[in-house]
Amino acid sequence: MKNDSKLIQAFLKQKQQQSLYRKPRISESAQQPLMQMDGGKYLSFCSNDYLGLANHPDLVNAFKQAADKYGVGSGSAHLISGHSIEHQKLEEALAEFTGRDRVLLFSTGYMANLGTVNALLERGDYLFADRLNHASLVDAGLLSKAKMKRYPHGDVAALERFYKNLPNLLNINDDKDSFVNSMILTDGVFSMDGDEAPLRELVKVAKQNQAWLMVDDAHGFGVLGKTGAGQLEQDSLSQEEVPVLMATLGKAAGTAGAFVAGSDDLIEYLIQTARTFIYTTAMPPSIAAATRASLKVIAEESWRRDKLKVLINQFKQGAAQLGIELMPSNTAIQPILLGSTERASKLSKALSDQGILISAIRPPTVPEGEARLRVTFSANHTEEQVDQLLNTLEKSFK
Ligand SMILES: *Cc1c(COP(=O)(O)O)cnc(C)c1O
Secondary structure, eight states: OOSOHHHHHHHHHHHHHTTOOOOOOOBOSOSSSEEEETTEEEEEOOOSOTTSOTTOHHHHHHHHHHHHHHOSOOOSBIIIIIOOHHHHHHHHHHHHHHTOSEEEEESSHHHHHHHHHHHHOOTTOEEEEETTOOHHHHHHHHHSSSEEEEEOTTOHHHHHHHHHHHHHHHTOOSOTTOOOOEEEEEESBOTTTOOBOOHHHHHHHHHHTTOEEEEEOTTTTTTSSSSSOOHHHHTTOOTTTSOEEEEESSSTTSSOOEEEEEOHHHHHHHHHHOHHHHTSBOOOHHHHHHHHHHHHHHHHOTHHHHHHHHHHHHHHHHHHHHTOOBOSOOSSEEEEEEESHHHHHHHHHHHHHTTEEOOEEOTTTSOTTOEEEEEEOOTTOOHHHHHHHHHHHHHHHO
8 A cells, every 4th residue: 555645545435335344343341242332232143252251250350369469561571571470370271271281372363373383384394274264374374484375175185185296396206204394274163164174184184294283273262172172172182183282362261362282392492483472572460360260160161161052053943944044063153154245244234233243254354255244152142142133133134
């Protein structure tokens, strides 16, 4: 964009005409199903607070107590003087919870992905990424000097073909000891689709090719698995099988930040090399304390995962009865595919006029022609609220 206000205004006008204009709503209540927003009351189905923990009293208390003791700001990066005992305890608790040797905290998931991918890949390496990966994983690949190849969504055969062709690309003969450094990078639960990556098969391909396998479990952590430890717990995948696990704390865990879990060596290596860990301020200690309280609630209040499943099934059955087509997802992310950006924006607006908040997800967040309403559920929703959603959808679809 040139430094010319006329051009910027023309750009903004065009975005509005294309129904692609983005604008934040102003929330005046805690994150919960009933939201006070932009001066109105809404029943929200678009938060990632899947377990309803963002406003849980145990987390709020832990946060307040830590703030009383440690103040608000962490003051500096982890490697200077910002690594508090609360960060340390959270890393240890997360390692135990995920069954990994060690954990490293990052201030956001975006930064965890940029930092980790770039620490592990350099010029001449290969990155194989699912086409529908989250924007932060795409950006991590673009920032790296590795060659990024994107395989069609969930298409393990296409991924294997990339690997078969690799020796030709590289002109390597059959010297068994030399292998090209590569990484397979995928969302666990896909953020805009709600479906799950074929992790077991990806593990196989990674093993055959001595590749790193990195899984972003932003939408599985807290929700999937018997104790809520995420998709790797659900699929019984060990640290050896998935050496790099990343998950965020701002979604089901209800707080903020992210972590990478793996071997002792991997974490030590990231501490030395991950620039988004080294050159940024540590998250406030009170966030770490609240997150540790969250882990306890996640493990102890398993009814939240059960309740979420009940609500998801209720919605899927209800939508099927109404003839509303959903995408193939069993998770708390239940998108309604609409196609045109205009249609998605109109329906989102019609719903909000009736007090229901669901945001339209438009390109470039999703591919062109695949605009959708991304419906998400929280354990704090009631069955009556899901009925209300279905009734309003029925009216609005007509
Ligand atoms: C939300 C999200 C992120 C980014 O995490 P933040 O902590 O919000 O920066 C990364 N990956 C996926 C799949 C996500 O959904």
